[in-house]
Amino acid sequence: MKSNAGPGEEARVRVDLGARSYDILIGPGRIAEAGAQIAQRLPDAQVAIITDETVAGLHLDTLGESLSAAGIKAVPIILPAGERTKSFEHLMQACDAVLDARLERGDAVVALGGGVIGDLTGFVAGIVRRGMHYVQVPTSLLAQVDSSVGGKTGINTGHGKNLVGVFHQPELVLADTDVLDTLSEREFRAGYAEVAKYGLIDRPEFFAWLEDNWREVFSGGAARVEAIATSCQAKADVVAADERESGHRALLNLGHTFGHALEAATGYDSRRLVHGEGVAIGVVLAHEFSARMNHASPDDARRVAEHLRAVGLPTSIHDIDGELPPPDILMEHIAQDKKVKRGKLTFILTRGIGQSFIADDVPQSEVLGFLKEKYTQ
Amino acid sequence: MKSNAGPGEEARVRVDLGARSYDILIGPGRIAEAGAQIAQRLPDAQVAIITDETVAGLHLDTLGESLSAAGIKAVPIILPAGERTKSFEHLMQACDAVLDARLERGDAVVALGGGVIGDLTGFVAGIVRRGMHYVQVPTSLLAQVDSSVGGKTGINTGHGKNLVGVFHQPELVLADTDVLDTLSEREFRAGYAEVAKYGLIDRPEFFAWLEDNWREVFSGGAARVEAIATSCQAKADVVAADERESGHRALLNLGHTFGHALEAATGYDSRRLVHGEGVAIGVVLAHEFSARMNHASPDDARRVAEHLRAVGLPTSIHDIDGELPPPDILMEHIAQDKKVKRGKLTFILTRGIGQSFIADDVPQSEVLGFLKEKYTQ
Numbered sequence: 001m002k003s004n005a006g007p008g009e010e011a012r013v014r015v016d017l018g019a020r021s022y023d024i025l026i027g028p029g030r031i032a033e034a035g036a037q038i039a040q041r042l043p044d045a046q047v048a049i050i051t052d053e054t055v056a057g058l059h060l061d062t063l064g065e066s067l068s069a070a071g072i073k074a075v076p077i078i079l080p081a082g083e084r085t086k087s088f089e090h091l092m093q094a095c096d097a098v099l100d101a102r103l104e105r106g107d108a109v110v111a112l113g114g115g116v117i118g119d120l121t122g123f124v125a126g127i128v129r130r131g132m133h134y135v136q137v138p139t140s141l142l143a144q145v146d147s148s149v150g151g152k153t154g155i156n157t158g159h160g161k162n163l164v165g166v167f168h169q170p171e172l173v174l175a176d177t178d179v180l181d182t183l184s185e186r187e188f189r190a191g192y193a194e195v196a197k198y199g200l201i202d203r204p205e206f207f208a209w210l211e212d213n214w215r216e217v218f219s220g221g222a223a224r225v226e227a228i229a230t231s232c233q234a235k236a237d238v239v240a241a242d243e244r245e246s247g248h249r250a251l252l253n254l255g256h257t258f259g260h261a262l263e264a265a266t267g268y269d270s271r272r273l274v275h276g277e278g279v280a281i282g283v284v285l286a287h288e289f290s291a292r293m294n295h296a297s298p299d300d301a302r303r304v305a306e307h308l309r310a311v312g313l314p315t316s317i318h319d320i321d322g323e324l325p326p327p328d329i330l331m332e333h334i335a336q337d338k339k340v341k342r343g344k345l346t347f348i349l350t351r352g353i354g355q356s357f358i359a360d361d362v363p364q365s366e367v368l369g370f371l372k373e374k375y376t377q
Numbered sequence: 378m379k380s381n382a383g384p385g386e387e388a389r390v391r392v393d394l395g396a397r398s399y400d401i402l403i404g405p406g407r408i409a410e411a412g413a414q415i416a417q418r419l420p421d422a423q424v425a426i427i428t429d430e431t432v433a434g435l436h437l438d439t440l441g442e443s444l445s446a447a448g449i450k451a452v453p454i455i456l457p458a459g460e461r462t463k464s465f466e467h468l469m470q471a472c473d474a475v476l477d478a479r480l481e482r483g484d485a486v487v488a489l490g491g492g493v494i495g496d497l498t499g500f501v502a503g504i505v506r507r508g509m510h511y512v513q514v515p516t517s518l519l520a521q522v523d524s525s526v527g528g529k530t531g532i533n534t535g536h537g538k539n540l541v542g543v544f545h546q547p548e549l550v551l552a553d554t555d556v557l558d559t560l561s562e563r564e565f566r567a568g569y570a571e572v573a574k575y576g577l578i579d580r581p582e583f584f585a586w587l588e589d590n591w592r593e594v595f596s597g598g599a600a601r602v603e604a605i606a607t608s609c610q611a612k613a614d615v616v617a618a619d620e621r622e623s624g625h626r627a628l629l630n631l632g633h634t635f636g637h638a639l640e641a642a643t644g645y646d647s648r649r650l651v652h653g654e655g656v657a658i659g660v661v662l663a664h665e666f667s668a669r670m671n672h673a674s675p676d677d678a679r680r681v682a683e684h685l686r687a688v689g690l691p692t693s694i695h696d697i698d699g700e701l702p703p704p705d706i707l708m709e710h711i712a713q714d715k716k717v718k719r720g721k722l723t724f725i726l727t728r729g730i731g732q733s734f735i736a737d738d739v740p741q742s743e744v745l746g747f748l749k750e751k752y753t754q
Contacts, residue, residue, distance in 0.1 A: 096536070130530075
């Protein structure tokens with residue numbers, strides 16, 4: 001992909017959290033601005049840059065030069081690429097490296113990478129010296145529109161994903177839309193599933209706009225900046241209303257209960273399914289299940305599937321390569337993800353495009369019946 | 378020691394932190410009340426009890442029976458005793474054990490033990506599922522008057538003590554004054570150094586009361602409850618004013634800069650020096666250094682030393698068994714503990730008993746000169 005964005009096409013989204021408020025700056029060339037932006041917000045701070053081997057090769061020089069030009073001393077900490085880096089082992093390694101660099105509480109850690117690096121780095125910043133500043137420089141579409149915003153940080157354990165972490169908000173998010181040109185089509189599409197999700201949660205006009213403009217979002221330029229800014233604004237609104245997920249924030253999980261179960265069922269094998277693809281299938285299933293429960297029209301589910309299919313995303317469990325475990329095993333993954341209370345599950349359902357809601361009384365038996373149907377359709 | 382406290386002698390201190398406010402309940406028999414108190418504050422919660430091998434043998438049955446009587450399901454997690462348990466390794470082990478117990482975000486972790494168990498458990502509760510409830514049941518005097526109150530949690534790394542952790546406030550602190558009868562005289566005295574410290578920070582009348590009543594505090598009963606309650610109130614006031622140590626809270630470090638340096642200089646060998654003993658020598662040195670800097674009268678330093686000596690605490694570097702490294706090595710430990718800016722240190726000094734203040738411009742050369750004098754006196 002090639003970005004056609006000019007320098008005038010940029011956006012700023014404010015995440016409104018009182019004393020912990022911060023800006024998301026979106027547009028081309030944002031990495032080259034990092035030094036000036038950080039120096040303005042954190043004068044006198046030194047930084048450590050946590051990144052992975054792949055991203056370091058692509059963008060570390062640009063970031064390093066920008067920091068150096070602003071007089072900011074920076075130490076790079078380069079970890080292996082991939083989901084396995086979200087572990088206690090690498091958390092410990094990164095904390096030690098930040099302490100080796102002699103950073104103090106007023107200094108900052110910069111996350112340069114996708115969701116894995118962002119989640120791990122935020123956690124490191126949340127616990128070294130009981131909380132340091134941090135800056136997110138997300139380099140995947142998924143990280144730009146989702147994981148870099150909102151302060152959820154963490155690692156995986158043998159018990160599951162993101163089970164250990166903290167809520168810790170960054171000082172600044174720099175979403176450089178040029179770097180997305182270094183992603184594969186498949187990676188970009190996977191991030192796009194989360195973009196579409198924001199329309200489906202509560203912005204029907206945004207979903208309609210994406211149906212008309214998705215090709216421009218993929219090819220770069222002003223439409224891409226606009227899609228990312230709208231997604232960040234959607235997430236910022238939800239986070240501002242419910243920072244610690246005591247209620248409303250759960251809407252962001254639209255499509256994720258089915259999606260997580262499918263990721264688990266495929267053994268987190270990224271050759272078969274990546275997170276965004278699981279979400280794409282998951283949002284279609286959430287709309288179909290809502291129709292089955294008489295909350296929404298089957299036409300809405302068809303419209304969602306049609307758009308995601310046009311983009312090139314999988315929309316059905318049959319789109320996944322290889323065998324899936326039987327429906328009751330998938331049901332077990334769902335029950336592990338959610339707390340089951342007396343046979344009832346909490347699920348994000350919808351009354352139509354952009355009309356999602358939290359249902360806390362979904363019978364487990366209905367979900368299993370639905371899954372059995374999907375396997376045979 | 379034998380406690381003479383009757384059931385009528387109890388106290389409640391409120392830590393005032395808005396939505397994160399909580400009670401410290403002080404008095405005899407508090408562990409036996411734990412079940413009822415937790416059930417009242419966290420209905421439907423299950424718990425995991427994190428404790429160490431020594432404390433488990435003394436108090437785990439009492440706590441377990443109390444929880445069981447209140448209908449609370451509890452899983453014990455028993456770790457080795459000692460400072461080495463405040464490590465990444467045991468943090469990971471404890472997080473896994475809490476997840477093994479299938480606890481959810483609404484459930485709670487209970488810390489049953491001294492400062493090591495309290496700091497580690499608070500950290501576990503702060504990060505499992507991005508924050509669970511926790512309850513402190515401190516079993517040492519040091520933990521009851523200091524580490525269990527205020528939400529500082531953490532572990533040690535190769536770079537130093539408490540360098541990784543979070544601020545996470547408990548739901549409740551239960552300071553059972555009976556359990557202090559199971560401490561050795563030396564352990565009780567070490568905790569007493571922190572009690573006296575609160576008088577020296579900003580409560581001169583409390584220090585004078587301790588001079589008259591310390592024997593009753595040691596022997597138990599109403600005076601012990603009162604000393605612990607006043608100490609907790611003192612700490613609660615400071616924490617309420619400055620939860621995350623951006624300024625005022627640093628006063629709690631009176632005596633700790635010298636004390637930490639002495640702990641480091643003796644290789645954290647508890648046969649030579651425990652934390653509270655380091656603090657005892659440290660507060661005397663802080664008063665002597667304040668006199669040298671013409672902030673306070675030498676009479677105040679003599680009065681502090683006299684009281685702590687009467688109690689049986691060390692008050693001079695010459696009271697430490699074995700050889701100490703030379704003054705410049707001690708000075709290096711101090712400089713590592715504090716950030717040195719252009720040869721100046723931040724120190725807690727005093728204008729007299731109960732009149733401590735934060736000095737951020739203490740010349741390193743003056744501290745070194747003072748230490749050289751103390752070595753030869």
